[in-house]
Amino acid sequence: MKQIYPHLQNNTLFQLLQKPDFMKALVRLVDFKLHQDLQIKAEEHSILIFNREVMLAIVIYSGFETHEYDFLKCYKNLRLLTFSDVMLDMVEFRGVPLKHVDKMSWFFSVINTSDDEAIKSLASLNGLKLG
Numbered sequence: 001m002k003q004i005y006p007h008l009q010n011n012t013l014f015q016l017l018q019k020p021d022f023m024k025a026l027v028r029l030v031d032f033k034l035h036q037d038l039q040i041k042a043e044e045h046s047i048l049i050f051n052r053e054v055m056l057a058i059v060i061y062s063g064f065e066t067h068e069y070d071f072l073k074c075y076k077n078l079r080l081l082t083f084s085d086v087m088l089d090m091v092e093f094r095g096v097p098l099k100h101v102d103k104m105s106w107f108f109s110v111i112n113t114s115d116d117e118a119i120k121s122l123a124s125l126n127g128l129k130l131g
Helices: 008-017 020-031 085-089 103-113 122-127
Strands: 039-042 046-050 055-059 078-082 098-100
Touching (some): 008 020, 008 039, 020 046, 020 055, 020 078, 085 098, 103 122
Parallel strands (some): 055 078, 078 098
Antiparallel strands (some): 039 046
8 A cells, every 4th residue: 555644544534535335425424315426636745635515625634724714615515524533622722613533434335335345245244142
């Protein structure tokens, strides 16, 4: 795996988001619509997912608010999100309409929206009553 970001978890996130089922599920979770022709781009402080109808910026590092936000805020249908609870309370992000997304909500969204049988079978694992 090519390292884009200094932290492994952000590289793993980028790698997962390159898979169409994961990308579509996240956008649908945030925008409540199923979008096609989504593209992904790694930025210095964020990961962008976009098409002609929506722009999603997943903020992963402080610095986004000064280096990337001014350029992106002109986009119609811009959604700014983070998986980090901590970022929501950071002084740097005051005035930035940042929304938190729970990774388990995304996980179940992937399962529920995928056409891949292997991914769909994960739902049965959650429902097992073992022991």
